[in-house]
Amino acid sequence: MAKVLCVLYDDPVDGHPKSYARDGIPKLDRYPGGQTLPTPKAIDFHPGELLGTVSGELGLGKYLEEQGHALVVTSDKDGPNSVFERELPDADIVISQPFWPAYLTRERIAKAPKLKLAITAGVGSDHVDLAAAMERGVTVTEVSYCNSISVSEHVVMMILGLVRNYLPSYQWVVKGGWNIADCVARSYDLEGMHVGTVGAGRIGLAVLRRLKPFDVKLHYTDRHRLPKSVEKELGLTFHPAAADMVPACDVVTINCPLHPETENLFDAAMIARMKRGAYLVNTARGKICNRDAIAAALQSGQLAGYAGDVWFPQPAPRDHPWRTMPYHGMTPHTSGSSLSAQARYAAGVREILECWFEQRPIREEYLIVDRGKLAGAGAHSYSAGNATGGSEEAAKFKRM
Template identity: 80%
Template sequence: MAKILCVLYDDPVDGYPATYARDDLPVLDGYPGGQTLPTPSAVDFTPGKLLGSVSGELGLRTFLEAAGHTLVVTSDKEGDGSAFDRELADADVVISQPFWPAYLTAERIERAPNLKLAITAGIGSDHVDLDAAIRHGVTVAEVTYCNSISVAEHVVMMILSLVRNYLPSNKWVLDGGWNIADCVARSYDLEGMDVGTVAAGRIGLAVLRRLAPFDVRLHYTDRHRLPREVEEELNLTWHPSTADMVPVCDVVTINAPLHPETEGMFDDKLIASMKRGAYLINTARAKICDRDAVVRALESGRLAGYAGDVWYPQPAPADHPWRSMPHHGMTPHISGSSLSAQTRYAAGTREILECWLEGKPIRDEYLIVQGGHLAGAGAHSYSTKS
């Protein structure tokens, strides 16, 4: 029998919800491009419920305990003597989310001799040391595409909120004011702007498709160029590198995975090459940007705004400078954890577990590391240090 250790974020401060804002979710037939939604044998949860917090347990307890397995769920993941470290010692499987990552460092993997599978309930497995997973024969899998559209919607929302100065304007209302001049002094139309994405995979391409109706000029850079018919359909301009693209853009959105090639990419030098007054949106990973370079660019006016929902570390400490820098639209890491997305990534997590426990192949598109090397989606999206 297996021990599954699941690290999830805390319940709402007022307790686990008794009711929800909506009674149901739209039913999706599949993902763009033809990939099917998760296909577990069954689910033991109601779609639309809060599944990503500790009480939600990703809907896994009944399924696992009925089969004789042990499920441990905790939000205590950092610090000396954390529940994560204590329980990891004899865990066979670790499940974590990008929004509340259980950082599976090389040291932690070394101290977990039974560990065979690390599942990301969501997308983005950079909180796992992939080189260490490769060395120790740990399979790494994530629920590819489960929340790609969720994140793309969040990106579009953040672009509009920055360009239109939405958040400061809303605050004037909350504070009882009617200060129109203050609201519009930093408000512009998105129409006619040049918008570029760093990476045009599932999320980046979905962002481009959603922005096309706004009558903007669309740009992208990616190490895998899109098919010509897609470029022509969306009137895309391809750039061979990020450095080539960002000087022409009014808005840049980062939709790339974090790996050695992207870490620290947006530093002082690259940001200095952007248009004065450009906007930068990062829902990918915080370490793609130099933390302090972003602060300096906002304070100097080089950037007109920065928005994102990814931080390092996560959760971000109270004194993290991105909390207090000017002209930002930061949120906690929520873009891919809507109740709609949770339904899909909980189902996908169970599908991966069912395959692994029954000795069946895990979908190729879910695999990041297997058999001592990058595999599946991981071979397409990631690079390693070795």
């Protein structure tokens, strides 16, 4: 029998939904490029249900119980007295979402001698100290591609929201006003602007494809250059580094993984290289951007707007400056947790667990760390290291 410790976000404040806005979600078999969606032997949920919460249990409760395993589900993940901290020492498997991450620091891994598998229910395993996992022989997996298109749609929404000044305009309606001049004083057309992505993997490339019809000039930088045919198809300009790209762009979107090489990439010096009045959208990881440099750039006007749904730590302390800085379009980490995406990453977690318990190989594209080294998607996207430092600040969310 295995003990599975699962950390999920809290249920809705009004309780779990008794009905939904739609009866279901579109059925997909493959992602762009041909990779198949998760293929577990069975699922115990209806696609389109809320699964990422404590009550939702990622649809795993019945399956694990029937297999004789123990499932502990909690949202209490931060601080030395949290449920997660208490339950971790004898856990065999930890499951966590990027949106409400259970930070598996080196110290926590050392306290969990039985831990053999860490599963990210989503994409992005930077909440795990990958170096420590490699040293300890912990397998790290994530459900690659499960929410990449979800995030790319969110990016386009946020770009348009910033450039067209949507959120302040909406607020005038809520307040009963008709303040057209106030709304349009910071509203522009996206057409003709130069838009660049830092990272052109599954999410970044999907963003570029979705922006092409807006008649913008597209730029990208990535450690892996795209094929010439794709560059020609989308009219892309390649730049060897972010520092080379950002001076050319009116809008920059960040779509790269967090690891030691990208941590704090957008600091005051990088932001100073951007055009005055540029927009920055970050749905990758909060730690890629320097918290105070972003807030200062919005105050000074160096940035005209900043939007994203990623923070560090998560949940962000209630006094985090990104909550109150001007000209922002921040949301909690929701871009990859739509009900559509939840069906895919819940099914992917089920597939990984089935493979693990039945001693079958886990899909190569789901592997981040395996047998003491980066593997699969991890070898392509990450560098060995640790980006969890400072995550203990998440405990402040509960105290403030």
